[in-house]
Amino acid sequence: MGRYAVLVTGPAGSGKSTLCTSLLTHAQTTGRNLHLFNLDPAAENFEFKPTVDIRDLIGLEDVMEEMQLGPNGGLVYCFEYLLENLDWLDEQLGAFEDDYLIIDCPGQIELYTHTPLMTRLLTTLQQTYQFRLCSLYLVESNFIDDVNKFFAGTLSAMSSMINLDCSHINVMSKMDLVKRGETAQRTKGGKNKRELDRYLDPDPLLLMEEANASSNPKFHALNEAIVQLIDDFSMVSFMPLDATDEDSVGSLLSHIDHAMQYGEDEEPKEPKDMDMGDFEDA
């Protein structure tokens, strides 16, 4: 069968743990057997008990207290400790060979964008433990309410994609808020689902026009360079996700299957059509 792991990454509060729970719930109802790996040493409670839990090795609170470190320094310490104690991980993974190991990651994106720690862990999972990997990067739909925030979210996603160096899927989370119009009510410009569509699969020219319209002409060349970069990495388009909707979670899972070519003996499954029909304005 092989070994497969899905890394669920993204900024704090972007919906990682909720998605992990939704994936495991979906798996239960469809007869699949997903397992949870908690990689956040500061995590609190889980609906599903993790099969592997970094807190069994080291907890952030203890590290902060004993080493006199802040939350970010403490997190880096925990990851270095994990990398120095790979025999623990080896023991936890055992002969694991099943459906996906869903890895719930910490929300400090510096771990995937600024330090090599996560990359080292992934290299170990791939090379030493023969895992096939796919990473998801979640950006909240209610964060993307103008082109500059889209640039910020996309560039972080791109940095994570380059650093983690495995199959990668960008996800725009909490789309139910857009569907219900809550994003539109909250933002000055009244962004609604239709306006968000172009950020899911962006048209480079429109992005550039929008960015130029709201910025000083001296930044137009920079806007052009960013849009060019986004266009060149055509992977930087986003899949809409409503973690509260079974179909939406199922569609994401079939995209992951496709990206991983899950089940080597089977034909890789075609991802379901992810057009925005499900998210039409009420």
Ligand SMILES: Nc1nc2c(ncn2[C@@H]2O[C@H](COP(=O)(O)OP(=O)(O)OP(=O)(O)O)[C@@H](O)[C@H]2O)c(=O)[nH]1
């Ligand atoms: N409406 C809506 N709320 C969501 C969705 N996904 C997550 N949330 C809410 O967003 C908040 C943060 O979700 P979490 O799953 O804890 O986010 P996280 O990325 O794991 O957060 P950290 O562990 O702090 O990095 C919670 O209040 C969730 O209930 C979604 O699809 N729709």
